[in-house]
Amino acid sequence: MKTFLILGAGTGGTMVANKMAHELDPQEWRIIIVDKFETHYYQPGFLFIPFGIYSPNDVIKPKRDFIPHNVEYVLSDIELIEPDKNRVTLQKENKIINYDYLVVSTGTQIHPEETEGMAEDGWHENKFDFYTIEGATALSRFLKFWKGGRMVLNITEMPIKCPVAPLEFLFLADWFFHERGMRDNVEIVFATPLDGAFTKPRASSVLGGMLDQKGINLVPDFNIGWVDNDKQAIVSYDEQEVEYDLLVTIPTNMGAEVIDRSGMGDELNYVPIDKHTLQSDKWENVWVIGDAGNAPTSKAGSVAHFMLEILIENILRHMEGLEPLPKFDGHANCYIESGFEKGILIDFNYDVEPLPGKFPLPGFGPFSLLKESAANHWGKMAFRWIYWNILLKGGEMPFESQMTMAGKWA
Amino acid sequence: MSLLETVSLNEEGFLTNPEEWTKEIAVEMAKGEGIEDLSEDHWMIIDFCRESAVDSGSAPTLRQITKGTGISTKVLFGLFPKGPAKKVAKISGLGKPEGCV
Structure with missing residues (x-):
C-alpha cells in the first residue's frame, strides 16, 4: 500500500484531497490529510x-x-517534516507517517509579534487585524460603537495574503461610515510600503484614483519599524510618524512554523518551488499548492484553484515516470469590493498585469475588468456559495487554469 | 555628459541591460537616489545583492538582505533611506525586487 499525504486541510489541501480521491486506486493507495483545526x-x-x-x-x-x-x-499539529526520509512526525502521540508523495498546503499566517509594540498594549482594543476570525470579530465590536477619529490602515511588508484585501477594507470602511452618517468624523489613512495603491502599475493608477475620489489619504513608501503605544502612532524605519485612534494592521505574513522547523522554507517560511510545475526545488515527490509555496503570484484561493488541475496532472505524470509540464502561468483573478454595492474585477498572471476590458465567463459574465460595476459586486457575493458547494469539492468551475487575453485591452 | 546617458534605463530608472552595470554607474545612480558617498557597508550590501541575483535570477527582498548580510533593517534604512530594497536593486543594476504581487 502506498501513501499520499496532504499537510493542511485549507482551500488547497481540501481540493487536492477531493481530486486525488477520484484519481487514485483505493486498492493501491491510501490518502491521508492532516490539519490541526476542525x-x-x-x-x-x-x-x-x-x-x-x-x-x-x-x-x-x-x-x-x-x-x-x-x-x-x-x-493534529505537525511536529516535523523530513523530506530526505519521506516521513512526517505528528504532534499527536508523536505518530510517524511514511509517505510516497507529499503535498504541502500549510498556508500563510499573520505575525503581528514581528513588529515591535504591535501585539502588546491595546491589541484587539484599538489595534486590530482582520485576517483572523478573532481580529475581524473584535474589530466588528469596536466599530459598532466608535464615534470617529483617525483610522489608519497599514501594510507591514509584502508579500501578503490577498493583496487587494486592504484596498477593499478601505473602500468598505468609507461606505460603512457614510451609511452611518459619520464619514465627516473619520479621517481614513492608508500607509503602505508600496510606492502606490497596488503592486501593478495600471491597476495601481485606477485604484489610486479611487482612493482620491473617496477622500482616503495615501502615505506611500511607509515601512513600519515599530508602534509607539504611548503616542498611539506607527513609526517607520526612517522615523516618519502616523498617529491613529484606530489602527488596522496587515501584519507580516509567513508560512507555517513547521516549514521553518523542518528547514524547508525561505526567509518567510515559504517552500521554494518551480513556479511553473509546482514541484519542490529539492525533493521530486514533494509538491506545493497555494500560499505555502514561494511562487511570485497572489496568495489567494483563486490562485490555489488555478494551480489545482496543473498540480494534479503533474503528480499523475510523475507517478508514470513522465516529466512535469511547466503549465502554471501565475493566473490570479480577484473581485475587489469597492463599496456602495459595486466591485472591480482584475485578472492577471506572471507576465500580464491587470488590464481593462471584459472578462468572458460562460453562464455568469461578462464582467467588467478594472472598472467598477454592480455585477462585479454580486459576483463576489455569489462566490461564497460557489466556494462551499463547488470549489472545495474539486467540482467543475467555468474558469480556465491559464489566463486568456480574450476580452482584454492590451 | 553624465555616465547615465550612456546606458539604457526603463521608465522607473532601472538598468534594462544588467551587462551595462559598472561601479562607476553605481556611484552615479546612488547620487540620483540622494546618496553622495558609497561607504564600505553600502558596497557590502551591493555585492551581496548582485551575488544573490546571480543565484536566484532576481533582486533580493528586504528580508533576504537583512538575513543574508546580518545588517539590521534599521541600519539598512539609514544607509539607503526610504525604500532600501528598491534603491539597492537600482544601484546594483538589477530589476525591481519581486514579492510585490
Whole structure:
C-alpha cells in the first residue's frame, strides 16, 4: 500500500484531497490529510465581518464535511517534516507517517509579534487585524460603537495574503461610515510600503484614483519599524510618524512554523518551488499548492484553484515516470469590493498585469475588468456559495487554469 | 555628459541591460537616489545583492538582505533611506525586487 499525504486541510489541501480521491486506486493507495483545526474558514469572508455584512457563522463549517470519506482525516499539529526520509512526525502521540508523495498546503499566517509594540498594549482594543476570525470579530465590536477619529490602515511588508484585501477594507470602511452618517468624523489613512495603491502599475493608477475620489489619504513608501503605544502612532524605519485612534494592521505574513522547523522554507517560511510545475526545488515527490509555496503570484484561493488541475496532472505524470509540464502561468483573478454595492474585477498572471476590458465567463459574465460595476459586486457575493458547494469539492468551475487575453485591452 | 546617458534605463530608472552595470554607474545612480558617498557597508550590501541575483535570477527582498548580510533593517534604512530594497536593486543594476504581487 502506498501513501499520499496532504499537510493542511485549507482551500488547497481540501481540493487536492477531493481530486486525488477520484484519481487514485483505493486498492493501491491510501490518502491521508492532516490539519490541526476542525473548522474550515471561508477566509475571503473575514473582510465583511468588521462591517456587520457577514457574521462569524457565515464563514465557518466543519472541515470534515469537505473531506471525502475514503480519505483519512487526522486532527493534529505537525511536529516535523523530513523530506530526505519521506516521513512526517505528528504532534499527536508523536505518530510517524511514511509517505510516497507529499503535498504541502500549510498556508500563510499573520505575525503581528514581528513588529515591535504591535501585539502588546491595546491589541484587539484599538489595534486590530482582520485576517483572523478573532481580529475581524473584535474589530466588528469596536466599530459598532466608535464615534470617529483617525483610522489608519497599514501594510507591514509584502508579500501578503490577498493583496487587494486592504484596498477593499478601505473602500468598505468609507461606505460603512457614510451609511452611518459619520464619514465627516473619520479621517481614513492608508500607509503602505508600496510606492502606490497596488503592486501593478495600471491597476495601481485606477485604484489610486479611487482612493482620491473617496477622500482616503495615501502615505506611500511607509515601512513600519515599530508602534509607539504611548503616542498611539506607527513609526517607520526612517522615523516618519502616523498617529491613529484606530489602527488596522496587515501584519507580516509567513508560512507555517513547521516549514521553518523542518528547514524547508525561505526567509518567510515559504517552500521554494518551480513556479511553473509546482514541484519542490529539492525533493521530486514533494509538491506545493497555494500560499505555502514561494511562487511570485497572489496568495489567494483563486490562485490555489488555478494551480489545482496543473498540480494534479503533474503528480499523475510523475507517478508514470513522465516529466512535469511547466503549465502554471501565475493566473490570479480577484473581485475587489469597492463599496456602495459595486466591485472591480482584475485578472492577471506572471507576465500580464491587470488590464481593462471584459472578462468572458460562460453562464455568469461578462464582467467588467478594472472598472467598477454592480455585477462585479454580486459576483463576489455569489462566490461564497460557489466556494462551499463547488470549489472545495474539486467540482467543475467555468474558469480556465491559464489566463486568456480574450476580452482584454492590451 | 553624465555616465547615465550612456546606458539604457526603463521608465522607473532601472538598468534594462544588467551587462551595462559598472561601479562607476553605481556611484552615479546612488547620487540620483540622494546618496553622495558609497561607504564600505553600502558596497557590502551591493555585492551581496548582485551575488544573490546571480543565484536566484532576481533582486533580493528586504528580508533576504537583512538575513543574508546580518545588517539590521534599521541600519539598512539609514544607509539607503526610504525604500532600501528598491534603491539597492537600482544601484546594483538589477530589476525591481519581486514579492510585490
